Amino acid sequence: MKALPHLLKKEFRQIRRNKAMLPIIFIMPFVQLLILVNAADFEIRNIRIAFEDADRSKASQQLIARFTSSPYFNVLGMVNSATEGLSLLDRDKVTVVLRIPNGFERQLQSNHHTTLALDINGIDGQAAGLSRAYVGSIVREFQASITSRGQVGRGQASSGIDERYWYNSDLEYRNMMLPGLLVLLVTMVGLFLTSMNIVREIEMGTIEQINVTPIRKYEFIIGKLLPFWIIGLLELALGLTIGVLVYSIPIVGSVWLLFLFAMLYLPVIMGMGLIVSSITKTQQQAMFVSWFLMVIFLLMSGLFTPIENMPQWAQSITLFNPTAYFIKVVRLVLLKGSSLMDVAHEFGVITLFSIVMTTIAVLAYRKRVA
């Protein structure tokens, strides 16, 4: 362990002088959090909608008026037929066409079942789903208002759902996205910087000189990983600070719990970086392999798409994705205020991953090229 302080001193000195690494470490968090949080917003406003009003009644006018006054919709006008509506969809003039059938008002008043037709551009499934939900909620509100005004009468009680969203009461998209981006940040530091930094010694040939010194295998590895472990935690702190100051994200749970998890998560990712560095020979190769791994980890982590939406086999794969656990824990702790006991399972898994991955990584990294 005698050589370790000298290795660390050398490492920090090199990181400080690295013209590519330093900006990445300090500029990346700002770019990701200040730009991406806003860019990756799934909320949809100004949905372009057109109506085919075959009823031309008071009720249909009232329904359309509700859309006109909604911030989510941008009413582009009326069409006279279903074909005309579809051609607007074809030309991408609108994304939604709502068709009100003849006899709409009459049916409502006589309390008969009535069906509205909805044509939606389904290319972006997520946007389509949201559009459908927004249309549905406006129609429900409209229906409810008619009921309360007694326009539909005759005693039939209409049932509704009183919805209340917990932990993120306004369904604020940022509150869900920002914790995920914090994970992305920590993962990038752990995977890219670690693997590239180790491969650099091989690429530059300095590993030859290191290998003939009494520096032990584990000392060299610790000397290489510890700086990025520290930097990874600093990035998390920096990211949280931006989150609180700029986006006022709620921190319901314990920040320390979050850092504790990150302390265990980083060795898993850095272990992977170490493995990448032992199978590659240049920084460029290391970057390609890291990028490949990173994309898989992120897309299968629940950051963008809920894990529950994935097919069963894909869900099984996510059980081995450390990033998925971290994203889950960050959201639970920050938004829900989960305690250590609540996320004990995730802590257990990540501890296990951490032990297994570091062991494999250290074995894979051979100091003596034989």
Next chain:
Amino acid sequence: MIVFSNVSKHYNDVVGLNTTSFQVETGELFGLIGPDGAGKSTVMRLLATLLLPDTGSITFNGINVVTDYKSVRKSIGYMPGSFALYTDLTVKENLEFFASVFSSSVEENYHLIKDIYDQLAPFRHRRAGALSGGMKQKLALSCALIHSPLALILDEPTTGVDAVSRVEFWNMLRRLKDTGMTILVSTPYLEEASLCDRVGLMNNGTFMRIGTPDEVVKAYNKTLWAIEGGYSHAVLKALRRYEAVHAVYVYRDKVMMSTEANISAEDIMEYLKSKEIEGASVVRATPDFEDCFMDLMQSHTSVKHDRTDKHG
């Protein structure tokens, strides 16, 4: 000090070192001489604990290099064939780093590198990557010396270095040798052989000859001829088919040929005439180190060719 006995090393199917034995005595400046791919680096990397031998044993100062590599690493200074210091650290930082990982300090062993470091001192705050080739070599030597090793292993330290720096470098090695340091150095430059106490001439993963530079020259038992004049390419072509020839090669604008002792200048002239080559003069020449090396290389290669012929 250094003992290789029956050591062999293969890289997959390629021979790095054929079953080889040799020794380097304490305080000796031993040169490994040979062309690229001869096995010089393999010998050095095996000794530096960077490679494991397939067979045989290597000891350094009585210590087994394979099993007790940790103690060997403490007492050798290795300088790899390509510059292997941190280009983003300064001269001083590199030196301090390598001293510290050996639990030593620059001050403690300053006397060892004083000569060399004096020349580097003006650049001590310059990044190693921005040094000239000669300066880089001096820094690398300083870093290899800073933990006061018993022996230095220098893999082609003068390759790609300008002539002046090469002379300086060898002067430094002589001075280090005078302090009792054992030095194993490799070079592709034959003229540097005479600067060593003993040399091992290597080719195809084995030693063709080991001895002092004088011994190598004395062991030359052929007659050497220098053929001047005539169209040298034609001369060379003709002589290659001369039945009494042992080795023939071009060296400093002359065609050199070695033959057995019973051949005279007249014999050669006659042969050349029979091949319609006029105006060539044949003179006896005194063999120097280069001639010995070329002769060994040629006979070594031809022996190898004979074998392949028999097999093929």
